Amino acid sequence: MSKSTQAVGDGWKFIHDMATDAKWTPGLREIFDYRDLGIKTGTNGDYVAHLIRHNGKKMKDEVQHWHVHDCNFQFVLVLNGWATFEYEGEGVKTIRKGDAINQIPGIRHREIACSEDYEVLEIVSPANFQTRVVPAPDA
Numbered sequence: 001m002s003k004s005t006q007a008v009g010d011g012w013k014f015i016h017d018m019a020t021d022a023k024w025t026p027g028l029r030e031i032f033d034y035r036d037l038g039i040k041t042g043t044n045g046d047y048v049a050h051l052i053r054h055n056g057k058k059m060k061d062e063v064q065h066w067h068v069h070d071c072n073f074q075f076v077l078v079l080n081g082w083a084t085f086e087y088e089g090e091g092v093k094t095i096r097k098g099d100a101i102n103q104i105p106g107i108r109h110r111e112i113a114c115s116e117d118y119e120v121l122e123i124v125s126p127a128n129f130q131t132r133v134v135p136a137p138d139a
Helices: none
Strands: 032-036 048-054 067-070 073-080 082-087 091-096 100-102 109-114 119-125 130-133
Touching: 067 109, 073 091
Parallel strands: none
Antiparallel strands: 032 048, 048 119, 067 130, 073 100, 073 119, 082 091, 082 109
16 A cells, blocks of 8 residues: 555554653754654654754744745644744734644744743644745735
């Protein structure tokens, strides 16, 4: 059966990612460290789940410009701190500890600011999604 006709979960593996073995690495943004939770491997790239936390660096980056993620699904749960984003058609939103976002595919957005204790759980499909800087939406 080809991958496109397989049922969801076919070939997926059980993953137990232990906090005691956590490895934090650089990722999309230089001001954040990322902890891969093993979901990319466990789902054969159908999804990725990672923890993202501020690493104390103070610098601007491309994600503070308007951008989109080329994905089918993106879920964010704020575990600590806060961040303020602007979303096309939704305006400025500040997300805080305990808040969750279902970020619709292709929505233009930009980060305005985040706290130094900002930490989130992010789940995205597919795992190997791209991020592209785009023009600002029409006012």
